Amino acid sequence: MNWLQLGNLQGISTSPSFTVPLQVDGALTKISWKYSSPPGTKIIVQTRLSFSNGADWTEWRICTNGGAIPDLSSADKIDHPQMMYRVIISSPDYAAVPAFEEITFTFEPVIIIDNTGDLDCKPEIWITKEGNGDFSIVNLSSRAEEFKFSDLIDQETIYIDNEQEDIETSLAATYRYSNFNDNYLNLPAGSNLLKLSGKAKVQFRYQFKYL
Structure with missing residues (x-):
């Protein structure tokens, strides 16, 4: 214990463990919080994770406000991990x-397609739109190229x-x-991290090519 704690000038608040209700191939994550901090004061937020239903935990990691959640790569499979956070507040x-006002965790699921072939793969895709609007796929592993349709119908x-x-629609005429x-989806050899935007049911069909 340091002198700040002895003088009641530092406090630590730890959350109970909670389950992340998500089972996906991978996800883009974000942690953010709101606070007010007078000059000279400090707020530190840390997280830790358990991938064994609480039997084992990662070390506490310092977070960046607006940054990714530590120990969760976008390419890591997520299957209902346990999570905790703690807030360390100090003042002179x-x-x-x-x-410390509030904290928010954001998980944006992604699809991972591992092209094990030697050449680029250009898949067939079926998109059934739910609700009117746009739909897009961004390949985050390939210069963030965007494949996008606008103004689709429910x-x-x-x-x-x-x-x-070739593009076909179920709508007549x-x-x-x-x-x-006009940016057709291309999956280069290796892992492709796809971010989908817009509510729709999506089906892929593809075959990898080898030399």
Whole structure:
């Protein structure tokens, strides 16, 4: 115990463990918090994780406000891990009291397709839109290239053959080339991390190519 703790100028508040209700191939994560901190005061937030239902825990890791959650890579599979956080508050005197207001954890699921072939793969995709609006896929592993359709209709199904650059829709007498950004989805050899935006049911079909 240091002199700040002895003088009641430092406090630590630890959360109970809780389950992250997510089972996905991977996810983009973010931790952020709101606080007020008078000059000279300090607030530190740390997290730790358990992938064994609480039997073992990672070390406490210092977090960055607005940064990713430590010990969770975007390519790591997430299957309901346990999580804890703690807040360490310190002040140089009793008159300056920082206030920790709230904390938010964000998990944005991604799809991981591991192209084990030697050449690029251009999959077939079926997209059934839920609600009117846009839909896009960004390959975060390939220069963040975006594959995007605008102004799709609720329950409309779009079929895209990225190899042949062919687009079909379930709507009669309708063509969707003008709603497409003309950037067909390409999966280079190796791991491809795909971020999907827009509510829809999506199905992929692909075959890897070898030399």
